[in-house]
Amino acid sequence: MSETLADSVDMARLSTKDADFEARLDALLAWEGVSGTEVQQRVAEIIAAIRERGDAALIEYTGRFDRLSVSTMDELTLGSERLERAYTGLPAEQREALARAAERIRAYHERQRPTSWSYVEEDGSVLGQQVTPLDRAGIYVPGGKAAYPSSVLMNAIPAHVAGVREIVMVVPTPDGVLNELVLAAAHLAGVDHVFTIGGAQAVAALAYGTETVPRVDKIVGPGNIYVATAKRAVFGQVGIDMIAGPSEILIVSDGGTDPEWLAMDLFSQAEHDEDAQALLVSWDERHLAEVEAAIAKLLPTLERAEIVRQSLARRGALIRCRDRNEAVRLINRIAPEHLELSMAEPEALLPEVRHAGAIFMGRYTAEALGDYCAGPNHVLPTSGTARFSSPLGVYDFQKRSSIIHCSESGASALGAIASVLARGESLTAHARSAEYRIKP
Template identity: 60%
Template sequence: MIEVRRLDAAAPGFDAELDALLDRAPEADAGVVSAVDAIVADVRARGDSALVELTNRFDRRSVTAATELEIDRAQRQAAWDALDSGLRDALEQAATRIRAYAEHQKLAGFEFTDALGNRLGQQVTPLERVGIYVPGGKAAYPSSVLMNAIPARVAGVDEIIMVVPAPGGELNPVVLAAAHLAEVDRVFTVGGAQAVAALAYGTATIPAVDKIVGPGNAYVAAAKRAVFGKVGIDSIAGPSEIVVISDGDSDPDWIAMDLFSQAEHGEDSESILISPDAEFLERVAAAMAARVQTLPREATVRTSIRERGALIHVADLDQACAVSNRIAPEHLELAVEDARALLPKIRHAGAIFIGRHTPEAFGDYCAGPNHVLPTSRAARFSNPLGVYEFQKRSSLIECTPDGARPLAQIAGCIADAEGLQAHAQSARDRG
């Protein structure tokens, strides 16, 4: 047996129950914010000295100088060379697919001549230096390295700085191998709020960057929020999420494992199945009860499904889409016969997996689109990480003498109305 809540969209209390399920305040608690603010201030004030002290304290290291935190290219090359050939091939194929998708995302500049003969347009340029945060320690997340670094490289970023914690001095070699494959420029074994602060403000050893991307724990999220404005950030990531919409004709075992694919990330992950077929929901529940026992992370999955999972019965697929839009999930699977017919009805989702043979796990590793996605309902207004996150746009305005005269009159008139006389005179000087 597995504990999972059942919700019925036709029930009087459904809205309140769904709101309660989705109420996961993403803000860090006061203790985390206070600790992070102190760490950021310390690194900003003392640079490398603070970085060394904090790394030794939090990661159980014995570093004597910040320069010891850097992993050079030779070490990354050695990690790549030592990989099992099967894993090396898989990483290369994933990288190729991620890069091919990213190439389609590049923004292009434009110019045109308006009716007055003036040239207007937009110039697109890459960021100069970016920092990517990758979770570390015993865990291996080479996919995070590829998903963060490859779009930056495709965008034309000059320098990519990677930070990854190494608790107890332990760092998974697969992460280093992925950094080699993704052509990361420099790698430092430092994590937590201190790594984010170092990237934002720079130290003698770690250069300041223009933007910080990548997932992390509550301290990393709070640090990204604290340094935003000094640098750009991708997002404040919350726990992982999946919504599956099924018409009832999918394999229950497949759907159960799709839900578990997010539940195993952590106890606060959210896994929701929506279907108009009540009997199918129960068949999935039975499959979940049987298959959860096969998972190494069974305890985590059980807690996640009990606390944040749900089986939602709806009247039809139209209502399923409406409920999904309200959830605005990070990942959405459309496990229905004519999945593309539902696409126009989906407004809010980080990534949409179309059809019964497209599990979310493909997106995590090798489909091509990025797996860094908006969470906590941010899909209502935010986007997946992509090449465009590493490019910026500058407006282009070039006036001819004749084209300037009409603009001088328009600008002068509006500036007068705003009480900005220097603006008005500056414009009229060209008229």
């Protein structure tokens, strides 16, 4: 690595052969997503105020944080006509792109829909599972500079496909600025109600309800530290999707992909914010040097170059491994949100990948396609949680009930078993309840 490149882009270079590799990798991956005491206390105060004063507190906080002076919640409510007007008012190119993305996301998620099932035992007893949608879901959509219409599609369409009866969206509008693309996306995604509120106060309103904002069963969608802290605080009162950390990508390259493509793929995550993580792994030293040169060349061309530079310096790395097998071990250890297998025959590696939120196969599959329009959901587990978590999907907006319908003879046979086990646990009423149904 030349001094010029090192000076222009201070991105770590690691090798699995280095004695301190494990420690350096641990330091790169470390992320503390727990908010401080001050934030937690502030969020607790906001939640308490919303629970106690409802709409009045919502209006007060919206004025304080979003600089919107309103007298009633009607001024913070958008009807279906306003959403449709936003969609029809878009330039034709944007309208077509949004509609095509929504169509693809819907088609993918319709294939996820689980079904109820049952089977009949020899004695006539029926056992099964009934799948039912949530009654009401809340979608949090960031506002201001971080207003992402793609987030509306990715969060609301699975809820709609799942059969959720009512979808409520909240989106902050600092200084009253509405994002027409976000509203248009809400129209396409089947959102029923939109309130222009945000922050911890919006999360609290969704969780507990106010005179105007209906109480929901689950809250999904990204937000800042106050939103994340509020979601954590109301979990149990309502369901939540996840507490998301910074965006991240891990690219594994065999050396055959254009270095400039890979540099831009790394940038596509790093430009989110300074905490985003972009990692590239390869067993080809020359290829790593070429990617490094491409990073230095292309970085100045970006609008968010300084954010990318800081992200790569703080949490980015180019990692040399020994071979494919070692690359697989790194994949499963890191458990990345986004994994690009930028190589020939990525299918050969796929069965060995156990932990990743989304897997992008081959040289042509840029992660950015998954962010917007490929079809699979872009709400993914971060910070290593892909070890035990999955992408957002239709199943997150449904629940399962067990079905047990005993025949007379089935109840008798099961009652004998249950009686023995219940008396072994000294739960006499359990035992007698089962015994009443045993045929003499």
